[in-house]
Amino acid sequence: MISDRIFGLVVTLAALAFIASATQVQTSFLSDPVGPKAFPMMIGAVAVICGIFMILKPDPDPTWPVGKTLLALMVAVAVLVGYAYSLKPLGFLIPTAITAAILSYQISPKALQAILAGLGLSIGLFLVFKYALGLGLFPFPKTWFAAAS
Amino acid sequence: MEILNNLALGFSIALSPYTLMLAVVGCFIGTIIGALPGLGPSNGVAILIPITFTLGLDATSALVLMTSVYYGAMYGGRISSILLNIPGDEPALMTTLDGYPMAKQGKAGNALVLSGVASFVGAFLATIGLLLLAPILARVAYLFGPAEYFALYLLAFCTLGGMASNNQAKAAIASCIGLGIAMIGLDNNSGLPRFTFGNLHLMDGIDFLVAIVGLFAIAEVFFFIEGHGKSSSIGVKLDKVTVPWREIYITRWTMLRASAVGFVAGILPGAGASLGSFLAYMSEKSIAGKDGGFGTGVPKGVAAPEAGNNAAAGGALVPMLTLGVPGSGTTAVLLALLMTLNITPGPTLFTDRPEVVWGLIASLLIANVVLLLMNVPMVKVFVRILQVPAWVLLPGVTMVSFVGIYSLSGSYFDLLLMVAFGVLGYVLRKLDVPTVPVILGILLGRHMEDALRRAMVIADGDLMYLFSSSISIGLWIAAVAGFVAPTFLRGVLTKPQRVTD
Structure with missing residues (x-):
C-alpha cells in the first residue's frame, strides 16, 4: 500500500x-x-x-530487501558507480577484476571463489574483447608504461 | 513470382560464406543466451547491440547476426524450462508446465528434441507468414499519414501497457517515463534544447541503448544479488537423446495450430511471444479436454507453447519491419538495433533497401535450419553450458554491458546513466511497473511527437484531423479497447502457476 x-x-x-x-x-x-x-x-x-x-488505489506492497540484502544492493550500486569512473583512467583489467569479484561475492558469499571469478572474468573478457572482437581497450593505466618507453 | 524473385535476392546475400558464418555464430550464442536463466532474448540482444555496433559490421550482417541471436534465444529458452523448471525467458514459462513433468518421468531427451522440432515448425511457418504478409502490409502502410502514425504509436503503448501489467495506471506511468526521457535533448523542429538543464552530456538526448542495457541487464544483476543466486537449483539429469518420431508425429496438428495462433498473437502490437505461447497452450489444452492430461507431462503440452512462442517471435517482426512499431520487448530491442544501424523501418524499407529486408528473411530461414540441426545433436553441449553458476554469469553480464556501452561513446557519463537505469529498473519491477513500455517510450517518443506535429502542420492546428480517416479512427478504437479490455479479461486470462516440486 x-x-x-x-x-x-x-x-x-x-x-x-x-x-x-x-x-x-x-x-x-x-x-x-x-x-x-x-x-x-x-x-x-x-x-x-x-x-x-x-x-x-494502491496495490499490495512488494517485499523490499532489508538489512544485509539492502546493504549488499547498495554496495553493488556503489561499486558499479566506482567502476564507471575508473574504467577510463585505470584501464580495463584492475577495475574489472575488483568489480567482478565484489559482485560475485554479493551473489554467492565465498571469498576465494569470488576472487577467482573476478580474475578469470577480467582476463578472459579482456582477451575476447581485445583480440577476438578488436575493441580498443587499455589493459592498464596509460601512465604505467608511458614513463618506461 | 515477385516473392520468389525477392527471396532469390535474399538468399544471394544470406548464402555468402561470411553471412552464413554470422548466422551460425548468432544461433549458437543465442541458444546459450536463451538457455541461461536470467538472460532472456531482450537483455541478451540488448547487451550485444553495442558490441556489434563497435565491430563495424555493415547493416545486413549486423541484422543477420542479431536476428539469429533472437531466434536462437527463443529456441534456447526451452532448455532450462524443461531441465530446471526455470524459464530461461518469459515466453518459455508455459513450457515448464509440461516440459518439467516430462523430464521428471525420465523423458528429458524426448522433451528437448520434441520442443526443438516444435520450435522449428513454429519459427519456420512464421517466417513464411512474414514473407507473405509483410509486403502486403507494407503496401497498406503507404496509406499512413502522420495522423495514422500517431494513432498507431498510441495503439502500441496501449496494448503493450494493457498486456504487460496488472495495473493500467502503472503501465501508463511506465510509458510516460519513457516518453519523457525521449524528450530530453535538442528539439527536432526548432533545434533548441529541452530538459537538458544546461548539462552538455544531455544535449544529444539519452541513448536508448544505455537505457535498454540498464533496465534489462543491470537490473537483472540487482535481482540476483537480492536473491543470492538462490534460483540456481539442481535439475533433472539428461541421459540419452534420441529422436522421438512417434511423439513428433502425434503432435503434428498441435504444432500447426499452435503456430497459427502464435503468429497472429505476435503480429498484434504489444502482445508478443509471451501471449503467443500462452494462447497456444491454452487453446490446445481446451481442444484436448480433460483427458488430454495437460500439466502432467504430455508431448502436446510441450509442443504447443514452443511452436506458439517461436511463431510469435516471427510474427512480431511483421509490424516491426513494415510499420516501425515493435510487437514485444525483444522486437523493441531489435528496433533499437535498426535505429542504431541507421535503418528506418517502415514501408519505404521494402522499396529502398530490399536487400536488407529479403536478406534478413532469407537468413531467418537459414538460421532456423541451423538451429534445428544444432539443437538436436548438440543439446548436451548447451546443457553443460547451463551449469555456469550465477556468481560467474552475472558479473560477466555486467562487464559485457559496461564494455559495450563504454565502447559506444567512451564517456563515463553514459555508464553512470546505465547504472541509474539499472536502479530504476529494479525499483520499477519491484513495484510491478513494467519496464518494456519505458523502452518503447524512449524509442518511439520522438517519432510520436513528430507525427503529431506534422499532422498539426497539415491540418493547421485542427485537432479533429487526428480522427479524419477511417484507418486512424480504427486505430484509436483499437487503442482504447486494447488498454481497457485486459481489465475485464483478467479473470479469464489468468496465467497458470508454475509447477512446484
Missing part, C-alpha cells in the same frame, strides 16, 4: 516538475502549430493523472 502511494506521489511531483520545466522551453520564430512544449506537457498531464490514481 504505502510503496505504491509513495511512488504515486513521486510520479505526480516529478510530472508536475516536468510540466513546469516544459513551460520554460524556448520557442523559436520557426514554430509549428504544436510547438516544442505541448507534447511534453501532455505526457506530464497523463503521468499526473496516473500518479494520483496510484495514490488513491
Whole structure:
C-alpha cells in the first residue's frame, strides 16, 4: 500500500516538475502549430493523472530487501558507480577484476571463489574483447608504461 | 513470382560464406543466451547491440547476426524450462508446465528434441507468414499519414501497457517515463534544447541503448544479488537423446495450430511471444479436454507453447519491419538495433533497401535450419553450458554491458546513466511497473511527437484531423479497447502457476 502511494506521489511531483520545466522551453520564430512544449506537457498531464490514481488505489506492497540484502544492493550500486569512473583512467583489467569479484561475492558469499571469478572474468573478457572482437581497450593505466618507453 | 524473385535476392546475400558464418555464430550464442536463466532474448540482444555496433559490421550482417541471436534465444529458452523448471525467458514459462513433468518421468531427451522440432515448425511457418504478409502490409502502410502514425504509436503503448501489467495506471506511468526521457535533448523542429538543464552530456538526448542495457541487464544483476543466486537449483539429469518420431508425429496438428495462433498473437502490437505461447497452450489444452492430461507431462503440452512462442517471435517482426512499431520487448530491442544501424523501418524499407529486408528473411530461414540441426545433436553441449553458476554469469553480464556501452561513446557519463537505469529498473519491477513500455517510450517518443506535429502542420492546428480517416479512427478504437479490455479479461486470462516440486 504505502510503496505504491509513495511512488504515486513521486510520479505526480516529478510530472508536475516536468510540466513546469516544459513551460520554460524556448520557442523559436520557426514554430509549428504544436510547438516544442505541448507534447511534453501532455505526457506530464497523463503521468499526473496516473500518479494520483496510484495514490488513491494502491496495490499490495512488494517485499523490499532489508538489512544485509539492502546493504549488499547498495554496495553493488556503489561499486558499479566506482567502476564507471575508473574504467577510463585505470584501464580495463584492475577495475574489472575488483568489480567482478565484489559482485560475485554479493551473489554467492565465498571469498576465494569470488576472487577467482573476478580474475578469470577480467582476463578472459579482456582477451575476447581485445583480440577476438578488436575493441580498443587499455589493459592498464596509460601512465604505467608511458614513463618506461 | 515477385516473392520468389525477392527471396532469390535474399538468399544471394544470406548464402555468402561470411553471412552464413554470422548466422551460425548468432544461433549458437543465442541458444546459450536463451538457455541461461536470467538472460532472456531482450537483455541478451540488448547487451550485444553495442558490441556489434563497435565491430563495424555493415547493416545486413549486423541484422543477420542479431536476428539469429533472437531466434536462437527463443529456441534456447526451452532448455532450462524443461531441465530446471526455470524459464530461461518469459515466453518459455508455459513450457515448464509440461516440459518439467516430462523430464521428471525420465523423458528429458524426448522433451528437448520434441520442443526443438516444435520450435522449428513454429519459427519456420512464421517466417513464411512474414514473407507473405509483410509486403502486403507494407503496401497498406503507404496509406499512413502522420495522423495514422500517431494513432498507431498510441495503439502500441496501449496494448503493450494493457498486456504487460496488472495495473493500467502503472503501465501508463511506465510509458510516460519513457516518453519523457525521449524528450530530453535538442528539439527536432526548432533545434533548441529541452530538459537538458544546461548539462552538455544531455544535449544529444539519452541513448536508448544505455537505457535498454540498464533496465534489462543491470537490473537483472540487482535481482540476483537480492536473491543470492538462490534460483540456481539442481535439475533433472539428461541421459540419452534420441529422436522421438512417434511423439513428433502425434503432435503434428498441435504444432500447426499452435503456430497459427502464435503468429497472429505476435503480429498484434504489444502482445508478443509471451501471449503467443500462452494462447497456444491454452487453446490446445481446451481442444484436448480433460483427458488430454495437460500439466502432467504430455508431448502436446510441450509442443504447443514452443511452436506458439517461436511463431510469435516471427510474427512480431511483421509490424516491426513494415510499420516501425515493435510487437514485444525483444522486437523493441531489435528496433533499437535498426535505429542504431541507421535503418528506418517502415514501408519505404521494402522499396529502398530490399536487400536488407529479403536478406534478413532469407537468413531467418537459414538460421532456423541451423538451429534445428544444432539443437538436436548438440543439446548436451548447451546443457553443460547451463551449469555456469550465477556468481560467474552475472558479473560477466555486467562487464559485457559496461564494455559495450563504454565502447559506444567512451564517456563515463553514459555508464553512470546505465547504472541509474539499472536502479530504476529494479525499483520499477519491484513495484510491478513494467519496464518494456519505458523502452518503447524512449524509442518511439520522438517519432510520436513528430507525427503529431506534422499532422498539426497539415491540418493547421485542427485537432479533429487526428480522427479524419477511417484507418486512424480504427486505430484509436483499437487503442482504447486494447488498454481497457485486459481489465475485464483478467479473470479469464489468468496465467497458470508454475509447477512446484
